[in-house]
Amino acid sequence: MHPVFQSSRRDFTFGPWKLSAARTHIMKSAQAERLADELHMPSLPEMMFGDNVLRIQHDHGFGIEFNATDALKCVNNCQGMIKVACAAEWQESRSEAEHSKEVVRPYDWTYTTDYKGTLLGDTATLKVVPTTEHINTEKLKAREQIMFFEEVLLFEDELHDHGVSSLSVKVRVMPSSFFVLLRFFLRVDGVLIRMNDTRLHHEADKTYMLREYTSRESKISNLKVIDATSLGWDTRVKGFIACFAIGCLCSILGSCLLWIPKKGLVLFAVFYTLGNIASIGSTMFLMGPMKQLKRMFEPTRLIATIVMLVSIQGVTLSSYKPGSNFHSSQLWLRMCLEWRKAGLALLFCILQFFAMAWYSISFIPYARDAVKKCVSVCLS
Known part of the structure; x- marks a missing residue:
């Protein structure tokens, strides 16, 4: 038996809201x-959720809400502006028909809406005024605890199997602010893609909200598929698997060589x-070299990347054995001889391990915060 859908309502209090x-x-x-x-x-x-609503209301009664009925009131119900990709072929095949090009009752069958929300309460208390201030997206990127999150679907239609049209609203509440995204998304297969976004942001220490509306649209023919590399997806996956397997094999081989007398520690450092x-290089097959490098040197991974590169160079120097063609009195040769110590090679391997771990968990949301808390608890 299929589970029975149950209506739900969730409330959250954020200061006076x-x-x-x-x-x-x-x-x-x-x-x-x-x-x-x-x-x-x-x-x-086709899927109309008339009673679905996201409401944000102040203790004094004013506020804003998002519902499907008011959103559809913003739809052009007198004119149909978009034709499906097969419309031209359909009309051409019926060019001899007398009424093939007549539209009985035109309307926007894509349900495109520029709805920005419905104001609640006294309009004298809650005013909408233009401003040059913009929503600070950098603050929204900051890692904060999400105390409340909800997504509400207002309506959706598959446009008679010619695409999709949907309107949904999301809200997330952090300790410092709450953020709302109302998005109308339209895709008419072979014709165009359109997105109308309304963003609402309120910070706890402010007495106002910022609301921004953007509309973006592009014809399908104008869109370009930007691939990470010129290689096919199958080739990239195979390259990733092969490179990652080589990395694992080198690490295992290094562990086995660790037990060789005298040179074992240095060999372990080199193969490790x-x-x-090889493991880091394997992801280049999936996202491309340039994107990989950009991600490696992002602020959240910069220190780990630098420590990793320095440790790799340190292992190279500590494992280097100068040949007999160089005079021992040369300064750089003396430095190489000093670096050639198994202990330093092991030290750089340890640094690599921690840098690699810190780099890897940066891709997992809140993983670093969890590690920091565990360490602080252990040390306290």
Whole structure:
């Protein structure tokens, strides 16, 4: 038996604000027909969630909410502006028909809306004024605990198997602020892609909200597929697996060579380093060399990357044995002889291990914070 859908409502208090997210069933056909008549539209989206709502309300009664009914009121119900990719072929095949190009009741069948939310309460208390201030996206990128998150789907339609049209709203609350994203997404297969976004941001120490609206659109023919590399996906996956396997093999081989008398520690350091280089290089097959380098030198990974590169160079120097063609009185040769110590090679391997671990967990959300807490608990 399939699980029965149950309506849900979640509330969260953020200072004087109360955030409420309600998710219920799809609107029944009789209700949808009545609403379509009220909105003067031939039909509503296939999945219409009329009672789904995200409401943000102040203790004094004013606020803003996002619902499907008000969003559809912003749809152009008098003119259809987009034709599907096969429309030209369909009309050409029926060019002799007398009424093939007549539109009985035109309307925007993609349900494109520029809805930005519905204001609640006294308009004298809550005012909308233009501003040059923008939402600080850098603050939103900062890692903070997410105390409340909810996503509410308002409507969705598959456009008679010619694409998808949907409107949804997400909210997340952090200790310092809350952020709302209302997104209308449209894809008409072979024709265009369109996104209308409304972003709402409020910081705890501010007496106002910032609301930004953006609209982006592009024809499918103008879009370019930017691949990470010129290699095919299958080739890239094979390269990743092969390179990663070589890295693991080098690490295992280095562990086995560790027990060789005198030179074992140096051989372990060399093969362990080669294994790390191969492991890091394996991801270049998936994302491409340039993207890999950019990610390695991002601020969150910069220190780990530098320590890793210095440790690799340190292992190289500590494992280097100068030939007899060089005079021992040369300064650089003396430095190489000083570096050629098994203890230093082991030290650089340890640094590599911690740098590699710190680098790797940076790709896992909140992993570094968890490690820091564990270390602080152990040391306290």
